[in-house]
Amino acid sequence: MADVPFSPSVGSLTAAGLAPLNLATGITFNPDTSAINAGFKIANKSLTAYQLSHTFTIPELQLNCLTPIGYVPGNVTVVAFAVRSADLDSGGSALRQSIYLGASELVTGVLAGAGGTATFHVCTPTATTGPTLVYLKTTTAATTTAAGATNVTPYYYSS
């Protein structure tokens, strides 16, 4: 079997893990359907990684906002995330974010955006059954929110 590039389309958004999350507060932004934000599934068991990127606007960093960053393909097991971010909290270092894979909060307390740094997070290994969105959620708002780019790189292998 050849490696499978995943090109998300609007029609695929009803697949498992892509349904909008039901949050009591905050805003869920629409996913980026650009293929550049979708990882590849490798035909064998090789560990692979794919850098997803997003440029945050100020409204997307409000408390409890959930911002889709990109997709992990179906039938893979995600084991870790690397996050590299611009400084999204120009007035301090209060900003904290969580990483969601579909509806599962796999990483909490991400502080890469609080100081413009890079962090690496080992997560509970999680298998996908279909193309699944990766979100960043603001769990502690920034002291002074600033726009900027964030890269999230899931590490995964074929299940």
Place this chain on the structure above:
Amino acid sequence: MTASTTAAPTNSIFYGAKLSNKALTAFTMSHTYTTAELNEINDAVEFGYVPAGVTVVGVLWKSDDVDTHGTPTLTQKITLGSSDVVTGDTTGRAGTGAFHIITPVTTTAPTLVKVTATAAAATAAAGSAYLTFLYHS
């Protein structure tokens, strides 16, 4: 009391795959701890096997909080065959994750992976742990 040793599952799902090429691969082994597997020094759990003819370069370790004491003491080591590839791990104290870059170890036969408490939990709690080995052929 005597330290316990929990044998590796014999189900083949706990054996990692060896790739035909040199690509880095990973395999996740998991175990649900009981309190009896954490409350004594030298309590050991065999997680599974890494295949023969591979070189292991890293370990991802993710654990629930399995030492709920206010001042937790649980310390664990990860052993591949006879080599302690990770020592002093405290991930189980708070339910976090850790990425350990290890001195590369090349296997010549299917090799057992074992996690041992080098300091027992102050208050052991049941919970899950996941061990992902990163290796290449």
